[in-house]
Amino acid sequence: MKRWRIFCTGMGVLLASTLAMADSDDAFLIEKKQFKKQVNTLALTPVDADGYFDMSPEVAAKLEAEVTRRLEKRGYTVIPSSVLAGIRRTMEQQVGGITDGETGEIDFAKAQAVRTHAFRELWYQRDFDALANIRVSISHVPMEDDEVEWDGTKQDIPHEGRRKKYSAQVYVSSVAVGIYDATLKPLYLRYGGLEPLMFRGGEQLEALDQERLFQDEKKIREAVEIALNPF
Numbered sequence: 001m002k003r004w005r006i007f008c009t010g011m012g013v014l015l016a017s018t019l020a021m022a023d024s025d026d027a028f029l030i031e032k033k034q035f036k037k038q039v040n041t042l043a044l045t046p047v048d049a050d051g052y053f054d055m056s057p058e059v060a061a062k063l064e065a066e067v068t069r070r071l072e073k074r075g076y077t078v079i080p081s082s083v084l085a086g087i088r089r090t091m092e093q094q095v096g097g098i099t100d101g102e103t104g105e106i107d108f109a110k111a112q113a114v115r116t117h118a119f120r121e122l123w124y125q126r127d128f129d130a131l132a133n134i135r136v137s138i139s140h141v142p143m144e145d146d147e148v149e150w151d152g153t154k155q156d157i158p159h160e161g162r163r164k165k166y167s168a169q170v171y172v173s174s175v176a177v178g179i180y181d182a183t184l185k186p187l188y189l190r191y192g193g194l195e196p197l198m199f200r201g202g203e204q205l206e207a208l209d210q211e212r213l214f215q216d217e218k219k220i221r222e223a224v225e226i227a228l229n230p231f
């Protein structure tokens with residue numbers, strides 16, 4: 001399975017070495033007993049997504065609410081992502097914004113500095129044990145007879161017109177949950193298949209329009225359930 005992008009923007013070097021583990025049944029990257037002893041309170045980072053997606057705040061809120069619900073059901077205390085987002089906004093104001101005043105483009109050096117210092121400030125302000133990141137990612141997987149299986153789910157490819165046996169490579173999305181300690185060492189990483197990003201019109205595969213994505217709340221719930229199933 002081909003992952004298109006680094007799991008968490010801004011932590012690329014750290015996470016590149018963990019991506020190969022994403023398909024493993026063993027999502028805990030330390031002993032599970034040690035994890036449960038070490039982690040009681042989690043702070044969420046704002047929901048992240050590959051650049052392809054035009055994800056609305058409403059969809060991000062649904063993903064965060066579902067992750068929060070499931071973690072709390074398992075006995076964890078969860079600090080919402082709004083806390084870190086507020087710290088980032090304050091720091092962006094302090095550095096005069098993270099976009100170039102003339103071009104409007106993001107100053108990546110400033111953005112990275114804000115991200116790094118915001119994490120440090122969050123640890124200083126709040127008492128918690130680990131950071132949790134939710135990200136929607138893209139992968140490229142085989143489709144057989146209009147059916148695709150990836151990251152714990154199996155779904156039919158939407159189709160228009162006459163149905164016939166059809167096989168190809170298609171793009172799909174997944175919800176990934178990653179958890180990191182104070183040094184940003186990865187403790188947990190697992191993907192849950194969300195939905196196909198393509199449909200078949202006759203024998204032609206086409207990308208689904210952005211407004212057709214993330215509309216099925218059941219798929220969102222099931223993807224999060226797969227991503228957090230080892231808990």
